[in-house]
Amino acid sequence: xxxxxxxxxxxxxxxxxxxxxxxxxxxxxxxxxxxxxxxxxxxxxxxxxxxxxxxxxxxxxxxxxxxxxxxxxxxxxxxxxxxxxxxxxxxxxxxxxxxxxxxxxxxxxxxxxxxxxxxxxxxxxxxxxxxxxxxxxxxxxxxxxxxxxxxxxxxxxxxxxxxxxxxxxxxxxxxxxxxxxxxxxxxxxxxxxxxxxxxxxxxxxxxxxxxxxxxxxxxxxxxxxxxxxxxxxxxxxxxxxxxxxx
Numbered sequence: 001x002x003x004x005x006x007x008x009x010x011x012x013x014x015x016x017x018x019x020x021x022x023x024x025x026x027x028x029x030x031x032x033x034x035x036x037x038x039x040x041x042x043x044x045x046x047x048x049x050x051x052x053x054x055x056x057x058x059x060x061x062x063x064x065x066x067x068x069x070x071x072x073x074x075x076x077x078x079x080x081x082x083x084x085x086x087x088x089x090x091x092x093x094x095x096x097x098x099x100x101x102x103x104x105x106x107x108x109x110x111x112x113x114x115x116x117x118x119x120x121x122x123x124x125x126x127x128x129x130x131x132x133x134x135x136x137x138x139x140x141x142x143x144x145x146x147x148x149x150x151x152x153x154x155x156x157x158x159x160x161x162x163x164x165x166x167x168x169x170x171x172x173x174x175x176x177x178x179x180x181x182x183x184x185x186x187x188x189x190x191x192x193x194x195x196x197x198x199x200x201x202x203x204x205x206x207x208x209x210x211x212x213x214x215x216x217x218x219x220x221x222x223x224x225x226x227x228x229x230x231x232x233x234x235x236x237x238x239x240x241x242x243x244x245x246x
Contacts, residue, residue: 001122002246003144005129005177007170008152009162010039013185016216017152018130019045020228020238025246026091029125034143036097037132043087043094044224052085053098054113078112079119093124097137113142126246133166138175145176148245155187155209157198164202181206181244188212206244210237 004021008014019042022033035042043050057078060067068077087094121127121144129143137143151167153159163182170177182204184191191199191209199207213234219226228234 001125001127002147003121003127003129004148004150004245005131005138005143005146006150006152007131007133007135007166009133009159009166012152012154012159013210014152015040015042015045015130016226017150017183017185017210017238018042018128019226020234021242022046022092022128023227024238024242025126025128028246029091030123031092032121032124032127033092033094034097034127034129035094036137036143037130038098039132040130041224042130043096045226046092046094047225048087048089048092048094050094050096051087053096054082054085055098057081057085058113075112075115079116082113082116082120097142110140110142117143135166135170135173135175138170139173146178148179148181149175149177150181150183151204152183152185155184155191155195157194160184160195160198160202164204167203179206179245180204181208181241183208183210183241185210186212208237208241208244210234 006014006018015037022031025031033042033046061074068074082095085095129146131138149170151163153163160182167180182199182202184195184199184207187209211233213228213232215228215232216226216234230236230239
């Protein structure tokens with residue numbers, strides 16, 4: 001049972017990398033893919049239709065606590081609804097967290113969700129969590145610690161500094177990370193001396209680069225679903241990543 005979490009600012013290719021990790025791992029064992037980024041399109045890249053989101057569930061219960069049927073505790077109701085919200089395939093199950101829109105305290109619901117994940121995650125060989133930059137669900141302890149936390153940056157000094165700040169934020173809010181990896185994505189050539197310096201000074205003990213991949217750009221013109229071949233530059237970089245983390 002391995003939990004892999006990814007985080008990065010918008011547009012760095014985080015969801016692309018997350019989706020391809022899910023696809024590769026699903027060839028080895030069952031995977032729970034958690035889309036915890038409201039702006040993400042993980043479902044589209046995986047080609048999985050979404051049933052609903054946890055954000056919608058939280059809003060429903062806050063707006064109308066009477067929705068919980070008699071004879072069921074709130075914990076039981078939340079657990080059942082979470083399981084019903086999972087979109088299932090043969091080797092990948094997708095759960096979309098979403099963002100709560102209503103007002104009110106979500107502490108109880110978040111606690112119930114945490115209990116649901118404690119029960120769910122051991123049933124999967126791998127869990128891959130595609131986070132928003134703010135890492136809301138991780139920082140609220142709704143999702144468990146990460147065995148591997150991957151911070152994704154674009155090939156700029158600013159991007160690497162942003163990844164460093166996100167890593168510091170994760171430490172500040174008490175997220176337990178057994179291992180941290182920085183991926184500099186969409187690299188069109190060797191990293192410049194300045195980028196290499198920034199990566200070395202970022203505090204990450206492990207730094208990897210993923211090349212710009214023309215296949216991904218061309219595929220996006222045809223379909224939102226994405227399955228990058230293993231013999232591409234990106235595919236080979238992904239293979240090296242998986243050798244490191246599993």
